[in-house]
Amino acid sequence: MAGSRGDERAWIRGAQSGSVPDLEALFRHHWPRAYRAAYLVVHDSAAAEDIAQEAFLAAVRGLDRFDRRRPFGPWLHRIVVNRAIDWSRSRALRRESSDARLGLVAAPAPPDGEHAQTLAAALADLSPEHRAVIVMRHLLEYTPGEIAEALGLPRGTVNSRLRRGLDELAGKLDEELQ
Amino acid sequence: MSRWDEPVPGEREGGDRTWSVVRDAFEERIRVPHKRDWRPIAIAAAVGAVIAGAVTPPGHAVLGSLRDAVRGERNAAPALLSLPSPHSRLLVQSVEGAWVVQSDGSKRLLRGYRNATWSPHGLYLAAVHGNELRALEPNGAVHWSIGRAGAIRNPHWSFDGYRIAYFAGPTLRVIYGDGTHDRALTRDARPGVSAWQPASHALAYLNRAGNIVIRNVDQPLHFAVIRTRLTPRQLQWTRDGRLLVATGSHGIGVFAQRGPQQRRIDTGVGTIETSALSPDGKHLAFIETRAGQSSLQATGTTTGPTREIFNGAGIFSNVVWAPDGRSVLLDWSSADQWLFIHSLSVEKVDAVSNISADFGKEPSLVGWCCP
Secondary structure (H helix, E strand, O other): OOOOHHHHHHHHHHHHOOOHHHHHHHHHHHHHHHHHHHHHHHOOHHHHHHHHHHHHHHHHHOHHHOOOOOOHHHHHHHHHHHHHHHHHHHHHOOOOOOHHHHOOOOOOOOOOOHHHHHHHHHHHOOOHHHHHHHHHHHOOOOOHHHHHHHHOOOHHHHHHHHHHHHHHHHOOOOOOOO | OOHHHOOOOOHHHHHHHHHHHHHHHHHHHHHOOOOOOOHHHHHHHHHHHHHHHHHOHHHHHHHHHHHHHOOOOOOOEOOOOOOOOOOOEEEEEOOOEEEEEEOOOOEEEEEOOEEEEEOOOOOOEEEEEOOEEEEEOOOOOEEEEEEOOOOEEEEEEOOOOOEEEEEEOOEEEEEEOOOOOOEEEEOOOOOOOEEEOOOOOEEEEEOOOOOEEEEEOOOOOOEEEEOOOOOOOEEEEOOOOOEEEEEOOOEEEEEEOOOOEEEEEEOOOOEEEEEEEOOOOOEEEEEEEEOOEEEEEEEEOOOOOOEEEEEEEOOOOEEEEOOOOOEEEEEEHHHOEEEEEEOOOOOEEEEEOOHHHHHOOOOEEEEEEOO
16 A cells, blocks of 8 residues: 555645645545455454544544644554444444344445455454454554553563464464464 | 455445445545534523513514514415325324315314324324324224224224234234224334335334334245344335335435345434435425424435425424325414425425414314325
8 A cells, every 4th residue: 555654744734735646545545444344353344443433533533633743643543443443342232133034224334355255254253342453453563552541551461462362363364364 | 366356246236336335425424524522512592582571672573583483474365275296185183183185275173193004095094092092084083993092093904905914011012904803013112113025915114222113014034134223213115116215313215125235325413303205205305404404305225415395493293295296285383384395305395384373272284195
């Protein structure tokens, strides 16, 4: 994915001065990982879209106050992953059926990579907390220290969740993740 | 390519949908620059004007200008003589009861009824009388009634006419359109907010947590939840059942039936009183109040700029669309007037005054029904 840190600063500066193309560049650059992170935690495309969308709307609302010297991604991902964890926890507390069983018309699932589906299915067996740290470490490529800060956890907890989560995943996947 | 780099289900389509929502929110943010909040000054000025009116001769002129501010449209008709949409009927609620107004301007009072609502084709009404929910004809002939211990409110007919949802106390209940099979659906609902999805028996309502629940009332264990922070006061489906419009005090969310938000309309410091979807579902009219002024605004349901259609002093309490979608009726309660606004380009406005003299205390528009 193209887009250097300098590009990002320029997009934010342009968006802050009202440029739609700059906002779109920023959005297109960050959408895939934001959505993917949400999806791999909640395992529900509608919820993932909602969560990622809310994060971007929060970004738009806070754009004027955003410090351009800071990277945009970590700020966005912190919102996405925390909301995804909250959503997964609340869903676990209630009995909920799929929309299709309501008799509503569902959008057809788009074609997606076989590997991605395997990964998503394997992650779905983990707890939301374990999913979140694995997604942040291996999809978003944050260090354990950065994950600890984003999720408000002790670093040791992040490390142990990573270790246990990866142990569980290892049995479900064909190749090593690390 | 590693597993982490592959797209996951919904990623591309969701990106396109979300970009549309984000762009709209961004453009709204540009169009509405931050303004100084004049409300404290306006309140102080109003208080000052009242005091001036009471104690000084020049103050009489100030009071006169305040009266003018909510006088409403000039050249208003003295009474409602007819409806612009032929063969249609209005439903109006006042303290005295529910009024059915025919297109020729004739009207009938259904005394003592409250919370009246049209059946899908306007052949019947569901309304509350005392502690009873009743189904009746517009001429007042009662077909059936059912009593409940809790206060009954907000009956709402499904689009095929076979189900009626209503609240009894804190419980959301559903009864068949013929008055049988009454049953509780849930107690986890905020009274007063519900909307049937067209062509189904799925009911959208607000749970106590403030999220939207969509539940098939015939299979009540099957439901979906749309999370939102809008705290909706009103839910509406488009006629094709594909979009759900949730109206909160400070924003309107347009959701796809499976949950993702398609559009968000935010107000700055204003408060959204109500909104109304056009019969074809393509347009959304809504009322925003701000600092003692009200404005009727309109926008496309899924996209498009927001335009102010009409503004005035005081309160606009409701807006309803004509069944043919060619005009809207605006209830300017502060001016005791109704305004028939013909097309959203405001080609013509017909005002009717003395509404409370016609309908009794606290008249409010409920619905404009069914050619």
